[in-house]
Amino acid sequence: MRTLKFLLQKEFRQIFRDPAIVRMILMMPIIQLILLPLAANYEVKNVKLAIVDHDHSSYTQQMINKITASGYFQLTGVSNSYNEEMKLVEKDEADIILEIPAQFERTIVKENKAPLFMAVNAINGTRANLGSAYLQNIIRNYNQDIRMQWIQKPRFNDQPRIEITYSNWYNPHMNYQLFMVPGILAVLLTMVGAFMTSLNIVKEKEVGTIEQINVTPIRKHHFILGKLIPFWILGLVVLTLGFGVARIVYGIIPLGSFVTIYAFAMVYLLAVLGLGLLVSTYANTQQQAMLISFFLMMIFILLGGLYTSIDSMPEWAKTITKFNPVAYFIEVIRMVVIKGSTLKDISKQLLIMFGFAIVLNGWAIFNYKKRM
Amino acid sequence: MSSVIVNNIIKTYSAEKKSVVNALNKISFEVDKGELFGVIGPDGAGKTSLFRIMTTLLIADSGTASVEGFDTVKDYKEIRKQIGYMPGKFSLYQDLSVEENLEFFATIFNTSIKENYDLIKDIYGQIEPFKKRRAGKLSGGMKQKLALCCALIHRPTVLFLDEPTTGVDAVSRKEFWEMLKQLKKQGITILVSTPYMDEASLCDRVALLQNGSVLSIDTPEKITKQFAKQLIAVKTENMYELLQSLRECTEVENVYPFGEYHHVVLKSNRTINEVQQYVSAHGFKDAELKPATANIEDCFIELMRNQ
Incomplete structure (x- = not known):
């Protein structure tokens, strides 16, 4: 425990000493949440x-x-x-x-x-x-x-007429931002969870500090936990910041409970942290980690239902989205924020996310070696 | 009792186009307890691979190695508790301060700075005034002292130093070797690799490594004594032309630049006078010739030629 405490202390010190990371963590959710939902709009005007x-x-x-x-x-x-x-x-x-x-x-x-x-x-x-x-x-x-x-006066009804009236459930004003903001939050959390973690671990490889760490009797799970816990916490901080922005700028208050959202986000972060760890076991330089991250991020976003509905994708693409953790989180966060779904409603997604967390972390730990 | 035993270690790396590089080719040696053992060789000789195998970071293709009686593959966990390792590249956290780095490494070895302060006192004392400074902002010499402190903080029984003096100025190098001598007095076995031949004489015993093979293992004195041929040092105005000319001389077996002189190895039964005549006849009338005693570098070059 003492080792882990020290590892965490060291990790947080390093994170907060890197002004770029602090700025990213604070500014990324704020800027992305303010800019994107305002700019991206399905309505065609002009x-x-x-x-x-x-x-x-x-x-x-x-x-x-x-x-x-x-x-x-x-x-x-x-x-x-x-x-x-x-x-x-x-x-x-x-x-x-x-x-x-x-x-x-x-x-x-x-x-x-x-x-x-x-x-x-x-x-x-x-x-x-x-x-x-x-x-x-x-x-x-x-x-x-x-x-x-x-037609001055109705002579005869030449054909029966059907008139349609409609009402938009859950989002009565078809507010586009209500739809986009939760989705962007999900993407933000993925970036912090998966990609900052992988970059952080690969940096130790690149700088060579991992060589010094590897010859110490430090336990593998201590080292990994020391890397994952800080980003798990940062992920939740970003989520909280994001909801703050959503409330202040867009007046979006989740219809469902925050407990549901945070419970799912905690499990979700476990899964994406596992993904980050996995990327770091394969990449040797930060550049490689970055490229893998970009590749994955593009697929995650475009096949995640952030912009285009998964339901209108072809069957094979729908199958791919089943392996996309981001898609689940976007779905769940929208359900809870817009529809007010409860833990019971999202239990299926929660279970799947546990599965993701176990598989990704298991694979990563299996692949992580304290040798060269 | 040997502290480190290396037995028939082979390590190959696959290079591009399916070719294979023999980094280490059947390396064997033993290091006694409390010995200051040097692994001397040029860049690419296989020093770092050898050190990584001994420190359990790398697994050899074949052969065995043990440290303090523990096998580097099977009992790697035991070894990691006992050894101190200083990689060739500065591998401490540059964004943590001097004190934080030391504290961190003390903690992961389950000890504290206080507990082993006596061991590092002399070295740490020199960088203690800068203990709040980030490691990345230290000078090269100070970084190296900090790295040594971090490698020593858990009182290792064997210390592995991979090229600790590379890229460090002459004064710091001298200081560093003084520190190693002090540590040796504490009974720590020290293995140090270096590309600088002049540092060989500071070790108890050295292994000369070239292209993954051991050329010779002995005390520096014995190695230099084994140099059986006659060696002379030559100096003149135009050193380059002199070198060219001497290469064609029939009395000379080998000639190479050596500081401000050229070292000339004579063939057996030839004398310095014959070379003197040859040199004068080739227009180097003011050339200065004198007998020289071989040092490790001369031996190394000779051994390389015979390989």
Whole structure:
């Protein structure tokens, strides 16, 4: 015990003497939590729309007014030539071209229907999708409006109509930040737990201090615990800081209890610390550890459900996410923060995380040798 | 009773393109208790590999080694309790202070600075004024003293020092060897490796190591006595041309630069006068020739040639 106490004391001394680490631990959660949720947003606004109007009637005028009034679109060009507008698309000054054929108003009045043409720049898939969907929606509404004007009184119900109303459960205002902040917290915890630990151990290898330590009778588990415990504590500190930022900046207060979140985070940290230890047994230089970390982090984030929903991934990708500890934590922290899930609701994930912790730490300890 | 026994140790490393480097090739020697034993050899001779095997950090491909009767593979835990090791590279925590480093190593050996202060007093006394300073901010000589203190803090029975004087100035080197002599008086067996031949004479016995093989093991005196050939030292204005010229001389077996002189090893039954004549005839009229006594470096070069 005395040895472990001293190892911990030494480790904390070293951590707090390295201004870069202290700054990272304090600034990383604050900056990432303030910047990312504000900047990253699924809502598509300011879609640049170019209109080719061959009709110039009052109907087209009304339609254009309705589109621009929606707030989603920014009119970047109105002209008579499709080719001219296409040039705007090529220069990336327009996302969607809406072409209104000549005698649009006349056709719609006479024949009760009229075609419109929409060309979408599909380089940015999300923007193209959502932009065209918005535009279609607006035009459909407009179509209904003009028909309402024609029909003075209901003559007969030509077709049964289904009207849909909806309410957003758990996140009634579809607050994007409520969705992002917990996810980013999960990623932050992973960085502290896995990557700072691996860098710390590999640093001892690189500087050569491990050679001096290895010839001492120090027990393997003492050394490993001495490395893991400080980062376990730091991880919880970062989580607490993160919740502080979430509350102050976004007013996010978890619906579920903090006990549930911290209980899961404690087990989760065990698992990612094991991962860090494992990386450190394979890497010999900090550069190698860094590269492995980047590689893993990319996969963890992109296949973790932080930005894109795991449910919409192909089957094989879903299988991969089952081996991604970050995915579980993101899921759990969102469940608890947004939905108010209890320990009982997350017991399955908790059990899986215990499994991760045992496998990763076991593998790492097996692979850690006090020789060269 | 031997303190360290090394028996037929072989260690190879795989290098690029499937080639294999023989770092240690059937090394055997014994070190007596309380002896100051030097392992002398140029860079790449295998000194560090040998030290790592003896300190249980590395496992040999074949052969056995034991320290204080404990096998380096089976009883490595016992050995780690008993030995002090100072790696060639400064391996203390640079971001911890002098005192914290010492305290840390005392603790992991389950002892305290106070308990063994008498052993390190002379050495630690020199760096104690800087005990609050971080180890990384110390000068080279002071770092080395601190490393020695940390290796000694648990009162080891055998001390392994891997190139302790490399990169240290002449004065600090001299001081360091004085310290080793003091430690020897305490009955500690000391194994020290060095690439500096002049340090060999400070050891009780030395092993000359070259390309993973032992050339000779004996006391420095005996090794130098074994040098049977006649040796002369030559000096002139144009040393380089003199070296070139002497290499072609038929009386000369070997010639190499040696400080401000060239050392010339004569073939048997040749005399200094014959070389004098040769040198004069080749335009080095003012050349100064004198008989020289061989030291370890001369022996080393001779042994290398015969290998």
